[in-house]
Structures are given as structure tokens and as C-alpha cells.
Amino acid sequence: MGLVTMGIFSRLFGSSKPAPTPAKTDSRAAARSPVVTVTIRHENEVDQPWRTGELFVSEFSIAGVLAGSSTIEMSAGPGFLGLSGESHYQDALKAAKQSTAELEPTFEATLVAEPSNEFDPNAVAVIIAPFGKVGYVPKAAAERFQKIVRAARQPVHCQAKLLGGTSDRPLIGVVLDTTRSTGARLSMYSVDNEQQLDEYWTIRRASDELSAAAKACEDVDLDRAVEQYRQALVKSIEAEMFSTSRSIFPGNDADARHVNVLDRLTLCLIRRGRVAEASDEVASYFARFPTVKSTKVGLAILKRVEKASVRVSRTKT
DSSP states (O other), X not given: OEEEOOHHHHHHHOOOSOOSSOSSOOHHHHHTSOOEEEEEEEEEOTTOTTXXXXXXXXXXXXXXXEEEEEEEEOOOOOOEEEOBOGGGGHHHHHHHHHTXXXXXXXXXXXXXXXXXXXXXXXXXXXXXXXXXXXXXXXXXHHHHHHHXXXXXXXXXXXXXXXXXXXXXXXSEEEEEEEEEEESSOOOTTOTTOHHHHHHHHHHHHHHHHHHHHHHHHTTTOHHHHHHHHHHHHHHHHHHHHHHHHTTSSTTOOOOOTTHHHHHHHHHHHHHTTOHHHHHHHHHHHHHHOGGGGGSHHHHHHHHHHHHHHHHHHHHHO
């Protein structure tokens, strides 16, 4: 665990050191320069073996009080995927293993979507030619993989390593290396994706830092908080556009996490009495992201702005 104070916050808020001999202490002005620290801890994704990445959880604290957190996958580690159901395809696996002298041979496997599968409409079968089907993509990852495979314009292949088939481990299992697929990108850890991942996390981290800085200002300087939330919203949308246009997270739908920034932005605008601006921000946002309207956060934002607008209208009359 490492504790660092981000330089960006010093630039945003100024130095947190008190003046040597202040004539008068202005507690409100002092509060405008909070010390924002970021605690970063590392976690392994041991519960998600098909991703085998690493998480860095950043927690933003203001004067020792947690103001927010952000979870970022920083490691472009291997994307190995163990299959399900290999026990039903041991004949095919034995034939494949016996076709080579290697102890743990590697074959090119083809992924085939099976939307009509009676047990799982998201099923994705794994086939090693000419031996046949050798298993299925695990259920936890099947929906995402099937979406990728069905959208691909050509067959999707990746390397499959056979394990087992020995006296102490008679059953043969299969592990796919999804980082070196052809026909479609299967993993965010693909070898051609590392630089794009780094760029994405840089943009995403900038948005998270701006949001944390804005949160620290909400009770002392709403105008500053508004401007920082606006900057954070721009960065958050930029991060999503960057990731979706490049399929950085293959098979995953856009999470529209930027609506949470809009939520805080409208709260601050309304508290500041800038209701018309809040209404304009919301109209512009939902014109661009109409599907977010029906989400829980989207509906809450619409209701909040509507109520504020009604209050303003009644005041004028």
C-alpha cells in the first residue's frame, strides 16, 4: 500500500501549508485548500481466473475522511481461460493429445457460438480440428464471448493448451490463451491492446481526480466544484468514447459511469441557484446519451432538475 499526495491537487487548491504569521485566520478560505491524498492498494483478481488481471484501488481522502474511490485495472497481464465440460469430450481430447509427442501440446481452437443450445443460450463451444468439440467457455464469461464471436466477420481462433492426460492426472483439460486471438479481440489483455489500455487509464484517472477535487469543494466553494465537475464530465465521456471506439474491453457494453459525475454537477448547480444551467446540462447530456435516461441515476437527475425548475417558476410568479 502506498500513500501519495497528487500534485494535481496542489495546483488546483494551492499549498496546504499555513502562512508563517497570519494576521487573521479565515476558516472558510483555509477550507478552500484541503489536503487531498490518494491511497492506492493492490488486489489480485483471484476470483476471476478468466481475466487474471490486477486491480489498483484508489481511495481519495479529504482531511482523513474518505471522499471517493476508483477501481482501475492497471496490469495488462495474461488472459488465460480454463474451459468447462471437458470431461464430456475426453475422446476428442485424447485423440488430439495422441497426435503429438508433446506433453502439453498447443492447438489452434475455434470458438463457435451456440445460441440454440438447450442448456445455455449464451454457450460458446471450443473446437479443435479435426478432433471436434473439446469443451465450452465457462458460463461466467460465455455471454461476453458469444457477443464477440457472433459479431466477428470471420472465424475466431485462439491458442488452446491441453493439460493432464497423465497417470496422476488422467483427465485432460483445456486452457485458452485469449490474448493472442485472431478474427476478433477476446481480451482486454490482448497483445495489441496494452498501449491503448494505458491511454484509457490515464484519461480515466484524470476524471476521477477531478471528481474527488470537486467533492472536496462542495461545502466551501460551489462555483469551483461546478467547474471541476464539468471538467471531470468531459474527461469521463472522453474515456468511454476512447474505450468503445477501440473495443478496449471487448464484449462489454459502455457503463456510462459519467452519469454519476452529471449527478453531482446538477446537485451543485441547483444548490448554487443556477437551475437553468443544470437544465441545459441535463438536456445536452441526455440528447447525447438517451439510453441513460431510464437508469436509476438518470431518472433521479431528471426528477431533481424538474422539481428545481418548478420552484424557480413559482418564485417568479
